[in-house]
Amino acid sequence: MGEPATKDRLSLEDLEATTNLRSGRKHILSILVENKAGVLTRVAGLFARRGFNIDTLTVGPTEDEQFSRITLTFDGAMHPVDQVTKQLHKLINVLKIRDLEPNDTVARELALFKVAVEGPQRAEVMQICEIFRGKVVDVTRRSVILEITGTTDKVEAFERMVRPFGLIEMMRTGEIAISRGRGET
Amino acid sequence: MRAVDAIMECLKAEGVDVVFGLPGGANLPTYDAFVDGGIRHVLVRHEAGGGHAAEGYAKATGKVGVAFATSGPGATNVVTPIVDAMMDSVPTVFITGQVRTDLIGTDGFQETDTLGITMPVVKHSFQIRSPQEIPRAIHEAFYLARSGRPGPVVVDIPQDLSRADIDYEPIGDVHLPGYQPTTDGNAKQIRQAAKAMASARRPVVYAGGGVVNANAAKELTDFVTSDRFPVTCTLMGLGAFPAPHPQWLGMLGMHGTRAANYAMDEADLICCIGARFDDRITGKLSEFAPHAKFIHIDVDPAEISKNVPAHIPIVGDAKSVLAKLVKEYRALDSVDSSRMDEWWARIEAWRKDHPLRYDDSTDGEIKPQYMVQALYEATGGDAIVCSDVGQHQMWAAQYYHFDQPRRWINSGGLGTMGFGLPAAMGAQVGCPDQTVVCISGDGSIQMNLQELATCAQNEIPVKIFIMNNGYLGMVRQWQELFWDNRYSHVDMGTFPDFVKVAEAYGATGLRLTEKSTLVDDMKAALQTPGPVMVDVRVTREENTYPMISPGMPARDMVG
Structure with missing residues (x-):
């Protein structure tokens, strides 16, 4: 803010929409959650409610007993991954989500x-x-x-x-x- | 200290001055604490009434609304208000009783899985498992309800835990590591947005309930008037921009004005603030605003690009982002307002050719649209207007010109019939010095009519105006238009006699049937002390127009 006024205009034609595209590949989400009752239900329920299909889902303890990790795979051809992760982030007990890159995983x-x-x-x-x-x-x-x-x-x-x-x-x-x-x- | 007394202390620390609720077995301990807890409690007649009252209170005051219910049916009765608050982002806290912990899971008397039932429809919820958790859960519930994108939070407290003694110390902080709403807005994106607005030749500002929630009406006006931007609001946003203003296009969407909907259809840039491209706004999504690029400002990142891909997404609180956007826009050099000359000429033509209109009666018959105009005149536009759901809601939105935020309270997302009266009651409790009217229909009003007793007993002087056409009017309209006039179960006749019902409840009942004296009669009703229910007999079959037919694009509006 507060930079000197600028003359440069922006061409509306050049604006590109933020991607909401379906990637077309399998995604593995690694979701760190608080180890509290009902968290798995919240995650699974969110998928059901938004019409996202889960391919696989595993849940287990982590190195820190306060947290659990949910590993979830879904088809990126069916659902836009950023919408899935943004909805998951709205769950209060969800701390961190990684959309794991296949090559680094x-x-x-x-x-x-x-x-x-x-x-x-x-x-x-x-x-x-x-x-x-x-x-x-x-x-x-x-x-x-x-x-x-x-x-x-x-x-x-x-x-x-x-x-x-x-x-x-x-x-x-x-x-x-x-x-x-x-x-x- | 008893845990229930700690609950009272927590509520006071959160600034709660009133709770709406109804006691029962599982929350008996909590209700014992109300006896000398120092918090006002309004005893409602049905928990749904309590929930909607909390919503009305929250929408009118901007504070968190609070409702209490017991376990089982008490809790299931607040499910509708909880969903309603979720859909319309209303800051609310629902505290429900639960059966004793040793009974949980046994299908005990009045046991229900409140957390499970409400889980898909809350911002968050807490199941108390130890009495010591209660104060923290309550404070976190309030923090969650009011911050970020507001919403309903449920705290479910088993009866035995609420009876326990705990060490209570005031809690000043909350610990929610998974919850950090972004409020500031990315500075670079805001600058981009300002530049895009300066380049747009056919811009529209499209504002929603998020502007009201963020108390950003002033900032919205500053932004819109920093140039000649045309502005429209959603049903939830009405009042965020003063209706009589020359840059005001009217409401948009299914029953919005043609000027607003056509402007969206032909816009080259749409700046959406605190709205979510709901299907009632977009019509046929694939043909929505086909020429436009989108700036989308919302505190909830999940709304951005959910229905319509944004070109300039800005996650942040409307108040803070708009203030910065105004600054950025004003700092731009040589912005030429004349670039919008053609655009305004086009808008003016739409306004002239397609104003909101209806065929008024030539005799004493009261047209429903006229009824709203009469109410506007009778109140001098100076009232909090709560509405139910249906034709009357749309006519109220069209013909009552809201010039301030938090003056228009209705159920937008969920469309809950029965919302109006309890919401008006809550709004009146929150704003005792203001005139609060409820515009309802003969269908909607009966869905929470029992709260008239609450109003009478507690001297809550809401003025209810029932637009009585003897039909479930909106459904009848759809059956007429889209189901070949085959009316199926929409005729409600003249039941009940609302005047007698009002009197039986201890309120004043009036019936108005004559157009020529309607304004004066309404004024007299408004001046009558205490709650008043006015049965206004209107034209039976009148349609709400204009209209984007379901699944059609905005440019094909009818009526």
């Missing part, structure tokens, strides 16, 4: 697969599991349970591999994510 989820296998098929499935650096955590005569950790893409690739054998059940945690490097997420 380590994201992992855990998945458990119960596959119906008998005889020689078992070895084949276990071999695939090894390629995916998974673990066999339970074996019966007619089934195996496999544990896979990795990005969503990896988990989905594994699912495609084992589904033809007879996928009885699959359970996934949804991704958690942390930013690379020394800085806090």
Whole structure:
């Protein structure tokens, strides 16, 4: 304020609208919240009310017991990410939101697969599991349970591999994510 | 100290001078504290009345309105006022009783999940889990309610916790690390906005309720008159700019003036202040203001670019941003006001060709539009006008010319029938020296009519003018226009006899049917002491025009 008066005019034609565009990619939001009752309901309720779809949502404690972290993924083709984050920021218990850049982020989820296998098929499935650096955590005569950790893409690739054998059940945690490097997420 | 006595101390520390509410089992301890708590309590007849009264009080005074309700049905009865306060950004605190902690989750008598029910519709809410938390929660509730974008905050207190003894010390600070509203506005963006306004040849200033909330009416006028900017206000913003002013275009939106809506349609730059591009303003969004760039000033960042992408977004309090914007604008060199000559000629033509108009009766029949004009004359324009929801609300907005903020109190966002009478009651309690009138309809008034007893008992002298056409008029209008005249359940007949109802409640009841004496009769009603309910019989089938039909662009206004 208070700078000397200026003659330069602004051309209205040159003004550009602030982006409200849909990015078209998956977004991982890392949301630091106060560890208080009802916070998860507030976050989930906000998504429901505004018509935003959540793809995955995980919540857990952090290094500081006052806070919890919610990791939430949604499709940026469906919703403008800045509108989602601005609405989330209006929740009083939300302290910090990071829209994690895929390249600067380590994201992992855990998945458990119960596959119906008998005889020689078992070895084949276990071999695939090894390629995916998974673990066999339970074996019966007619089934195996496999544990896979990795990005969503990896988990989905594994699912495609084992589904033809007879996928009885699959359970996934949804991704958690942390930013690379020394800085806090 | 008992926790409930601490509640009274907290309220006093927050400057609360009145609470609207109704006691019940779960808030018995709190009500015991009212006996010698030193705070005025107005006993309402229904918790919804208490909630809307708190809203009316808040809108008229600018202070936080407070309503108390008990658990269960008491709490669910304030849900409508809570949503209403959320939609219209009304600073309010709702303190609800809850069943004892050992009963929570057992479906106990009058138990309901108040926090869960209200969660999507509050600015924030607190569930008390230990009596020691009570004072801090109350102070934080007030801070949240009044700061940033104002809104309703709920504090839910289990009965046993409110009975406990606590160590009470006044709390001077709040600890809300996740809440830091931006109020100042980015200086660079404000300068950009000033330059853009100076470049605009067809600018419009579009102001909303945020200007009223921020007490920024003076700053708005300064800004608009720093050049020849045409200005329009939303339904919620009426009074933020003085209606008789030559730069005033009238209200915009579905039932706004053609001058205002056409100006938006042809504008090259729209400066939106404290408004949110609601569907009642934009009409068909994809064809809204097709030639315009947008400056959007709002204290709530989530409103910016929500419906209409902003070119110059400014997050901040309207008062502070407008003051700086005026400074920046005045500091610009060689701003040529004549750039708007053509624009004003165009606006003048719209004004001349399309003024607000109606076919007045030639006999004694009272047209509803005339009723509002008569009320304007009878009050000399000097009254707080509270309205309900429907045709009467739109006619009041069109024909009662508000020249000051906080004089027009209505339910805009939620459109709550039954808002008017309790809101008028709250406004009158907050402004005892002013004339408070309630314009209502024969449909709306019956939705919280019980508060007439509250007015009579407490000598709250609101003057109610019922625009009685025997219909749910706005619904009837839509059935006529968009549903091929097939009237479905809109005829309310002549029930009840409002004069007798008024008298039964201990108020004065009057019926007016004659146009020629209407102004004088209204004056007489206004001078009658105590609450007065006037049944004004108007033309049965009259439509509110002009109108942007739903889903249509503004340029296709009808009527």
